[in-house]
Amino acid sequence: MAWLVGYPREKINWHPTIDPEKCVKCGMCMNCGRNVYDWTEEGPVVARPNQCIVGCNTCANLCMGNAISFPEKETIREIYKREKIWSKVKKQLEEEGKIKTKQKSEEESGCCDGGCCS
Numbered sequence: 001m002a003w004l005v006g007y008p009r010e011k012i013n014w015h016p017t018i019d020p021e022k023c024v025k026c027g028m029c030m031n032c033g034r035n036v037y038d039w040t041e042e043g044p045v046v047a048r049p050n051q052c053i054v055g056c057n058t059c060a061n062l063c064m065g066n067a068i069s070f071p072e073k074e075t076i077r078e079i080y081k082r083e084k085i086w087s088k089v090k091k092q093l094e095e096e097g098k099i100k101t102k103q104k105s106e107e108e109s110g111c112c113d114g115g116c117c118s
């Protein structure tokens, strides 16, 4: 999983919180592709918080009642920096062929490093 590259999901505090006073029961949050919410007689509840994609806040952006909130993004940015997750994600994406660094593409193109490509 390139988002966390093995870092334990449960150690990252990133999931939606619903303010029931603001919720107008529009149902938009039930569109979450990660099945984070359940619908109850009282409206939506956050049933599986750790299935939320770290860094995603789409449901909050589209919530009709503006009732969904998330932690400050700095809390996850600090973890990504401390645990070197950004560089690990990049390495994995390179291995999967999803991104190419300039250095790698030069290697693949057989650059002789003779100054012709600079």
Ligand code: SF4
Residues within 6 Å of the ligand: 018, 022, 023, 024, 025, 026, 027, 028, 029, 030, 043, 044, 059, 062, 063, 064, 065, 066, 067, 068
């Ligand atoms: S999107 Fe917001 S207002 Fe709509 S049901 Fe979900 S929490 Fe309530």
Ligand code: SF4
Residues within 6 Å of the ligand: 016, 031, 032, 033, 034, 035, 036, 051, 052, 053, 056, 057, 058, 059, 060
């Ligand atoms: S932030 Fe994204 S993944 Fe998380 S609950 Fe909302 S829509 Fe689902």
